[in-house]
Amino acid sequence: MRILTFFLPLLLLPLMGFVVHPAEEGIKWESWNSGYPKATKEKKIVLVDAYTAWCGWCKKMDADTYTDPEVIKTINKYFVPIKFNPEIADMRYELNGQTYSGAELLMMLSNNQRLGYPTTYFILTTKNRLVIQPGYMKPVDFNQLLNSIVNEAASTN
Numbered sequence: 001m002r003i004l005t006f007f008l009p010l011l012l013l014p015l016m017g018f019v020v021h022p023a024e025e026g027i028k029w030e031s032w033n034s035g036y037p038k039a040t041k042e043k044k045i046v047l048v049d050a051y052t053a054w055c056g057w058c059k060k061m062d063a064d065t066y067t068d069p070e071v072i073k074t075i076n077k078y079f080v081p082i083k084f085n086p087e088i089a090d091m092r093y094e095l096n097g098q099t100y101s102g103a104e105l106l107m108m109l110s111n112n113q114r115l116g117y118p119t120t121y122f123i124l125t126t127k128n129r130l131v132i133q134p135g136y137m138k139p140v141d142f143n144q145l146l147n148s149i150v151n152e153a154a155s156t157n
Contacts, residue, residue, distance in 0.1 A: 027066055027075050029083045032093045032105070039080035039125055045153050046123035047079040047146075050106060052087050055117040057136040068139035074146045078153075079122075124153045 030038065032048075039046040049066075051058035065071055075081050086102030093105045100108065109121045115134040122131040131149060 025072060025076065027072055027081050029081050032082050032084055035080045035082040036095065036123075039123070042080070043126050045079045045149060046121070046125060047075060047081045048084050048109065048121040048123070049081065050084050050086060050109070050117060050119045050121065052085055052117050058118040061118050061136050065137060065139045065142050068143070070143050071139050071146065074143060074150070078146070078150045122149050124149070126153065 029049075036046060038044075049058075049061075051062075066075075084102075084105070086106040088102055091102055092099045093102065094100075095105070095108075109130070110119070110132065111130075115132065118134075118136060120133045120137075122133070123129075124131070129152075131152075133145060137145065
């Protein structure tokens, strides 16, 4: 019994350092067909992350920028974030009673420009305005952009 009394605390010691922390809140991504109507109904800003499965910079943005706590906090508070891969075959996207392919929706969002991946589109639903940001952005720069978009959406002009 003495052996058990001596060894039990030693066996439990490593477990004492193991504290369960609540999981860090991540971005609550939506699809286009659920996110866009939600944003218009809630009068929130739409953030569309246009990406592809093969895009290295898209993966870097997911790993670095979209995991940053400040970016997550800002997006979840002010935006309806949508993940959009226009290369998914047979996927259809609804907008104003019409149905579009991924390529068609991408051309509409980009004003028929080829911008590459990743590209972030901000749709200010209350102002009927589109802001396009092509390319990878570091978390600090992206959060500054997010805040400027929020300020623009909140302005009365």
